[in-house]
Structures are given as structure tokens and as C-alpha cells.
Amino acid sequence: MNYLPNIIFALILIAGIGYFARNIKKLIRNIKLGREVDASDNKSQRWKNMARIALGQSKMVVRPIAGFLHIIVYVGFIIINIEVLEIIIDGLFGTHRIGLKVLPESVYGFLIGSFEILAVLVLIAVVVFWLRRNIINIKRFKSLKGWPKNDGNIILYFEVVLMCLFLVMNATDTSFQNMGAGNVISQFISPWFSDNPDTLHLIERSAWWLHIVGILVFLNYLYFSKHLHILLAFPNTYYGKLTPKGQFNNLEAVTNEVKLMMDPNADPFAAPAEDDNAEEPAKFGASDVMDLNRIQLLNxxxxxxxxRCTSECPANQTGKKLSPRKIMMDTRDRLVEVGKNIDANGGEFKDDGKQLLGDYITNEELWACTTCNACVEACPVSIDPLSIIMEMRRYLVMEESAAPMELNNMMTNIENNGAPWPYNQQDRLNWVNE
Known part of the structure; x- marks a missing residue:
């Protein structure tokens, strides 16, 4: 027996999975550059959120047309790739359609027939997605230029090729077609090809090899693509924010200072209590990706x-520079840049004179935000752009004293008058006399 094809298959499989594992290891390392955050609370609710939002696609269907099409592609692509298990076993052990040996012919035929129907539905959905991205004048897609636009199209082309290879593989498999079960779509494609058994076998084997190699290439392309969300949507929705969306986090060190100021009996020179674990942070807020927490980097x-976040943003709708989508893309781009810096310098980050704030995201963008949480509500995978905006605003105010004049005036009034208005406390009721 000739074992060469099996050895070649095993080497390709090991190389593909190994390269993917190597890149995922880099991704985890990059995320761990962020600050640790405790997300161990309310695990049952977190699992429910992951099942409902990531697996159940509950937030996608808020926009019914796009949501329905996305579910077709999502379900179709995942279910069809169940057949990858059969391909891997066949490739490693030299079998052919091992599923027929372990499943009744009727069950196997039903599965493959379902896969073929789903493949056609995926092709239809992908065509509609391509038209929406490239032909129909949808603002949130038209604004994407360069790599982000090309990346979205490349994934669509990948899906078309993989689905077509799957159908061609079935259509040219003589033994499968003769079985007469499961070929609900491929039976109509089969007449397109030659009747010569040798030619059919060559086409079937070529489609088989290209299909599995294409899946491995697709798997490794994910790391460089926005479609990494196919994998990361699950942990991201698990670690999503559980507190009310309007609730902001407070720095414990600052909170304790305020409590000290408000307590008339407190001794400001006394040593902190033994149970006071709040340490003054090295930096207030965030100016670079290393200052953000790990959940924000996962986001x-x-x-x-x-x-969807940008299309719902009232600041963006009124012509402001703010785009929550850009905030997330800039954060990722900077994080990738930092990761490459670490790779190039033997595992250590070498200061490159750049940072997220200023080089990627401008002050104008940050101060345009109304903190309405529309972007957070709109995101289909529980991403929180507002938390990143607020951390960088905190840095501008507390580290750089770079708040806009209107905010500086308000904070001065609060400090001097106990209220945002420029009137001292004795004059507040003068309006009653009028």
C-alpha cells in the first residue's frame, strides 16, 4: 500500500495546526500585556450570555436581513465543516468516506444532503453580502477603505471557493453518486463533468485536497483578519460587562481620597488601615494598550x-470625528504593532516613541463621545468601545490636565462653589427674589 499521500496529508495537517497554534499563542501573549481584571463573578450569567449572544446570535437579528443571512453563513459553515472530521480520518488512514462504514447509508445520506443544501444557502448569502459591501450604498461599509474592505471580501471569496469545492467533490465522486442518497444538489452538478472515470477521479481528488488545504489556509488567515471573531466571540461574550451599561468604574485610590476629604474626623496624615488594599496606580487612565485591561484588548x-456601533453613534451622525469602530480598530492595530515590536526584540518591548493616544486616536475623537452607550448596546458580540474612550479621557484629565475648557470651567466651579455653575452658594437662591 502506498502511504505517501497519508504522510503528505499528516505533514500538511501538522503544519497548518502548528502555525495556527503558534499565532494563537502570540495573541494570548498580546492580550496579557493588559492589566489583569477580575471577571470570576456570576459565572452562570456569563455562560448564558455566551450561549445567547455568541452561539444563539441574538444581537445579530436586531437587523433582520443581515442577521438572518449571517445565521445561514454561520450555521452552514460550521455544520458543513463537521465533514472535515471525516476528511481528516480519510486523509490519515487512507480510507474513503469513512462515515459510510460507521453510519447507516440513510443517515449518512441525510447528513451529506443537509450539508449540500446548506452549502447552496451559504453561497446565496455570501453573494448578497458581497453586493451589500461593494454595490449597495450602505454608509458603514462604504466608509471602509484599503485593507479592511479587502479583508471582508477575501473572506467572502474563501467561503465561495470552499463551498464550491465541497459540491464539486461530491459531484465527481462516482461511488457517492451511485449510492443515490445525499446528492440532493451535487446530482445536478455531476453532468457538467466528463464521463471518463479517470478524469472524474482526478477532479474529485483535486477538489478533496484543495478543500482541506483551503480550510487550513482559512484557519491560519483568521489570525490576520477581522474574522478572528469567529473564535473570539465566545470568550468575549463570556467576559462581557454584566453591570448596568451606564455604570462607570471608579479608581479605588481616588474613591478613598474623596472619602477621606468628606470625613471631618479623619486624620489625613494617618497611615492607611491594614485592610486598605488600594494602591495608587502608576498611571491614571490609559495612553497606550498596555494601560488597558485584558478584556478591553480581547474586545x-x-x-x-x-x-453597527458607528452607525448608532449620535456623535458620528452629527458629523463629529468619533467612530467607535475606528477606536476598536486603532486599538487592535496598535496592539499588533506592539506584538511585532516584542517579536523583533527578543521578547521585550522596545520603546518606539509611539502610543495609542495621539498616534492613533486623537483628543478630538475622545471628547466627541457623549457616553450614551449606543455603541455598546449595538455591538453583536458585547464589545465595549466606551470603556476604552473613558480610560483615555481619564488619562487626559488626571495625567495631562488636558480637558476641554468647558470641562475645566465646570470642575473649577465644583471645586470652588460645590456646583457646576459659576455662582457661590450664598447666591443660589437669588432667582427666587425675581
């Missing part, structure tokens, strides 16, 4: 670039 890698 950046998970961003689908769908633009």
Missing part, C-alpha cells in the same frame, strides 16, 4: 468591523 481583537 479589540474580537471587533468584527461591522460598523
Amino acid at each position: 479589540a481583537y474580537t471587533c468584527t468591523e461591522c460598523g
Whole structure:
């Protein structure tokens, strides 16, 4: 027996999975550059959110047409790739359609027939997605230029090729066609090809090899693509924010200072209590990706670039520079740049004179935000652009004293008058006399 094809298959499989594992290891390392955050609370609710939002696609169907098409592609692509298990076993052990040996012919035929129907539905959905991205004038897609636009199209082309290879593989498999079960679509494609058995076998084997190699290439392309959300949507929705969307986090060190100021009996020179674990942070807020927490960096890698956040943003709708999608894309781009810096310098980050704030995201973008949480509500995979915006605003105010004049005036009034208005406390009721 000739084992060469099996050895070649095993080497391709090991190389593909190994390269993917290597890149995922880099991704985890990059995410761990962020600050640790405790997300161990309410695990049952987190699992429910992951099942409902990531697996159940509950937030995708808020926009019914796009949501329905996405579910077709999502379900179809995942289910069809169940057949990858059969391909791997056949490739490693030299069998052919091992599923027929372990499943009744009727069950196997039903599965493959379902896969073929799903493949056609995926092709239809992909064509509609391509038209929406490239022909129909949808603002959130038209604004994408260069690599982000090309990346979205490349994935669509990948899906078309893989689905077509699957159908061609079935259509040219003589033994499968003769079985007469499961070839619900491929039976109509089969007449397109030669009747010569040798030619059919060559086409079937070529489609088989290209299909599995294409899947491995697709798997490794994910790391460089926005479609990494196919994998990261699950952990991202698990670690998604559980507290009310309007609730902001407070720095414990600052909170304790305020409590000290408000307590007339407190001794400001006394040593902190033994149970006071709040340490003053090295930096207030965030100016670079290393200052953000790990969930925020996971958010950046998970961003689908769908633009729903930006299309719902009132600041963006009124012509402001703010785009929540851009905030997430910039954060990811900077994180990738930092990762490459680490790779190039033996595992250590070498200061490159750049940072997220200023080089990627401008002050104008940050101060345009109204903190309405529309972007957070709109995101189909529980990404929180607002938390990143607020951390960088905190840095501008507390580290750089770079708040806009209107905010500086308000904070001065609060400090001097106990209220945002420029009137001292004795004059507040003068309006009653009028």
C-alpha cells in the first residue's frame, strides 16, 4: 500500500495546526500585556450570555436581513465543516468516506444532503453580502477603505471557493453518486463533468485536497483578519460587562481620597488601615494598550468591523470625528504593532516613541463621545468601545490636565462653589427674589 499521500496529508495537517497554534499563542501573549481584571463573578450569567449572544446570535437579528443571512453563513459553515472530521480520518488512514462504514447509508445520506443544501444557502448569502459591501450604498461599509474592505471580501471569496469545492467533490465522486442518497444538489452538478472515470477521479481528488488545504489556509488567515471573531466571540461574550451599561468604574485610590476629604474626623496624615488594599496606580487612565485591561484588548481583537456601533453613534451622525469602530480598530492595530515590536526584540518591548493616544486616536475623537452607550448596546458580540474612550479621557484629565475648557470651567466651579455653575452658594437662591 502506498502511504505517501497519508504522510503528505499528516505533514500538511501538522503544519497548518502548528502555525495556527503558534499565532494563537502570540495573541494570548498580546492580550496579557493588559492589566489583569477580575471577571470570576456570576459565572452562570456569563455562560448564558455566551450561549445567547455568541452561539444563539441574538444581537445579530436586531437587523433582520443581515442577521438572518449571517445565521445561514454561520450555521452552514460550521455544520458543513463537521465533514472535515471525516476528511481528516480519510486523509490519515487512507480510507474513503469513512462515515459510510460507521453510519447507516440513510443517515449518512441525510447528513451529506443537509450539508449540500446548506452549502447552496451559504453561497446565496455570501453573494448578497458581497453586493451589500461593494454595490449597495450602505454608509458603514462604504466608509471602509484599503485593507479592511479587502479583508471582508477575501473572506467572502474563501467561503465561495470552499463551498464550491465541497459540491464539486461530491459531484465527481462516482461511488457517492451511485449510492443515490445525499446528492440532493451535487446530482445536478455531476453532468457538467466528463464521463471518463479517470478524469472524474482526478477532479474529485483535486477538489478533496484543495478543500482541506483551503480550510487550513482559512484557519491560519483568521489570525490576520477581522474574522478572528469567529473564535473570539465566545470568550468575549463570556467576559462581557454584566453591570448596568451606564455604570462607570471608579479608581479605588481616588474613591478613598474623596472619602477621606468628606470625613471631618479623619486624620489625613494617618497611615492607611491594614485592610486598605488600594494602591495608587502608576498611571491614571490609559495612553497606550498596555494601560488597558485584558478584556478591553480581547474586545479589540474580537471587533468584527461591522460598523453597527458607528452607525448608532449620535456623535458620528452629527458629523463629529468619533467612530467607535475606528477606536476598536486603532486599538487592535496598535496592539499588533506592539506584538511585532516584542517579536523583533527578543521578547521585550522596545520603546518606539509611539502610543495609542495621539498616534492613533486623537483628543478630538475622545471628547466627541457623549457616553450614551449606543455603541455598546449595538455591538453583536458585547464589545465595549466606551470603556476604552473613558480610560483615555481619564488619562487626559488626571495625567495631562488636558480637558476641554468647558470641562475645566465646570470642575473649577465644583471645586470652588460645590456646583457646576459659576455662582457661590450664598447666591443660589437669588432667582427666587425675581
